[in-house]
Amino acid sequence: MSSIPRDVARLERAREGAALSLVRSPWAPVIVAIFREVFSQDTKQVRAERLHVQVETYILELRDAGHEVPAQDDGRALCLSWMHSEWLRRVPLDDGGEAYELTSHAIAAMQMHEGLSRDRALLSESRLTTILDAVHRWAVEADPDESTRIAALDAEIARLTAERERIAAGGEVVAADDERMQEGYNDLVDLIDQLPGDFRRVEEALDRIHEQMVRDFRADERPKGEVLGEYLAASARLANQTREGRAFEGALTVLSDDRLLEAFREDLRSIMSHPFARELTADERAAFVQADAVLRRGLRDVQMRQRRASQSLAEYLSSYSAGSERELTRVLRALEQELSVWMDSARPRETVPMEWMPTRLDIDHLRTRFHDPATEAPAPRLDDVSDQRPESLVLEDVRRQGGPLLGEVREQIAERLNRGDALADAFNALPDDLRRPVELFGLAYLASRGEIDAADRGVVRAVRPDGSARSFTLPTMAGDAHE
Structure with a gap:
């Protein structure tokens, strides 16, 4: 049997490929020209949004110039159709965006168009020389015989040595002409x-x-x-x-x-x-x-x-x-089986009612938190800072920072007033702990109740709890005695 059937099958597959589909497309000149303009050696990828705008601009420009262009002038729709035809591919970018790049099929089709549009002879001395040199080099490398390899190397060395000696002896060095x-x-x-x-x-x-x-x-x-x-x-x-x-x-x-x-x-x-x-x-x-x-x-x-x-x-x-993937696969297969059973008895245009949201479950209470051993652990022990605590306060120190001591002041002031002392002198004769500035408010209170005679005025020296002193002038304090 000849190899024709195998060759026909191979050629049919190539004919249905994306590269030849672009070559055979009625819009191939437009598409290839746009690709050549947008994608260059330095521009491998173009952002999706930018390419959509560029395609729309080029389509309008070609239409204004009188060329036939696709009826669809939406850049995004054209790019998607070219992507589905495997001429473009969409790749993600590092910043989260997307970009288009040419596929190998598109590049091959562009090379075909370029080769067909280039005005030159395909057969040349340069191309034949390249082919002959490549065939000779690979033939030498394909032969495992040592003598053959050595003979080929000796021949190459002899040729190069003869050329070197010719040039060294003053032989002419001819540069290739423009055509070659x-x-x-x-x-x-x-x-x-x-x-x-x-x-x-x-x-x-x-x-x-x-x-x-x-x-x-x-x-x-x-x-x-x-x-x-x-x-x-x-x-x-x-x-x-x-x-x-x-x-x-x-x-x-x-x-x-x-x-x-x-x-x-x-x-x-x-x-x-x-x-x-x-x-x-x-x-x-x-x-x-x-x-x-x-x-x-x-x-x-x-x-x-x-x-x-x-x-x-x-x-x-x-x-x-x-x-999770296997569980989802089992569910989808079960749905597919049920669908095939339903299709056996379903009539045309028959539908299955399906709720968009699942029904409410009849559950009184649904736990949202579960036991976590970490939360059951006791709190960490507190640091012992007892050596940093301040000295403990005694009752007398607290009382010295409080309000007037009416009982003690009344008793000692009254005793001195009965002996004929003035109010200021009687106050100045009190002990330091009874001559605090706050005790003056106590005197005013006692005078307002008539318990002491404060008709005369004088200068008193009050002593604060910290030992500092301050002088005050007593105002005239007189009041009615209360029964």
């Missing part, structure tokens, strides 16, 4: 333009592996600790599980060689120093000289995607509850 350099430049540009799509395919392969890991974990019935350890170890080897990832790991060895990259940059500058480069635009020269940035950017993007996938997988696995 242009052909080589076109071949290099073709190869460089394919790099972003290659890197993007590696990123998409990493995302598919990450999603598959999450799905496998959800369906796994093993203990969580065992599964967690296995999948965390697998997340560190994401890049080795696909053909694209293994190819990237091989290219990583080349991209990690700083000396090789520096020589690559120097070679790019040497090519642009040839006279043929004067026919190129400033943008073309700058893009070619900065081709090493495409390598560095692609390497960084793949490594960041791999790191982000491993980190998100670890966070998901650490917070995932297998028990």
Whole structure:
């Protein structure tokens, strides 16, 4: 049997792919032009809100210029349709927002359009030389025979030695002409333009592996600790599980060689120093000289995607509850079974009444707090600060800070007044503890009741509890005696 059926099946799958669907789309020129304008080598991601506005602006601009554009001019709706067609993908940002980026299918379709629109011959001496050199190099590496390998190296050394001796002997060094350099430049540009799509395919392969890991974990019935350890170890080897990832790991060895990259940059500058480069635009020269940035950017993007996938997988696995997931799965399966039974007897347009909110439960009291052993623990012991306590107060000290002592003052004042002393002299003769300033209020009270004669005035010396003294002039205090 011939291989035609297998080839037809493979080509049919490719024909139904997202890349060819964009090429065959009636709006392909519009979509590719918008993608080329929005996404550049320096702009890999565009915020969702910004892209919606840009798409609307470009659609209106093309319509005003007389071009046919989609009837739908809403930027958000167009971006969503392109995302469903697998030409755009929406990724989360670190600040909580979202952004769009091109898929590998869109990049491949853009390369097809660019190749078809480029006016040049596909067959050239430069391209054939590149193919022949590559075939010879890989043929040598494919042969394990030592003698064959040594013979190939000897032939290469002899050729290079003869060329060196010719130049050292004064032989002419002929630089490539403009046409030959242009052909080589076109071949290099073709190869460089394919790099972003290659890197993007590696990123998409990493995302598919990450999603598959999450799905496998959800369906796994093993203990969580065992599964967690296995999948965390697998997340560190994401890049080795696909053909694209293994190819990237091989290219990583080349991209990690700083000396090789520096020589690559120097070679790019040497090519642009040839006279043929004067026919190129400033943008073309700058893009070619900065081709090493495409390598560095692609390497960084793949490594960041791999790191982000491993980190998100670890966070998901650490917070995932297998028990709750299985319980929810059982409930959904039970509902699906009941639905299939109902569908056997249900009539068209028949519905099942369902309350939006659950009915009230007939429960008198529902506990909202449960026993917590921590709350039953005794309070911590108080610190012993008895050595810091002040001296204890005695009754006499408290009384000295209180109101007037009417009984003692009345008794001693009356005795001295009966002997003929004036009120001021009688007060000044009292002991210090009975000559407090507050005792003067007691004198006023006694005089108002007529218990002492306070008609005369004089100067008294009161003594505070702290021993300080102060002089007061007694006012005329006279009152009626109370029976």
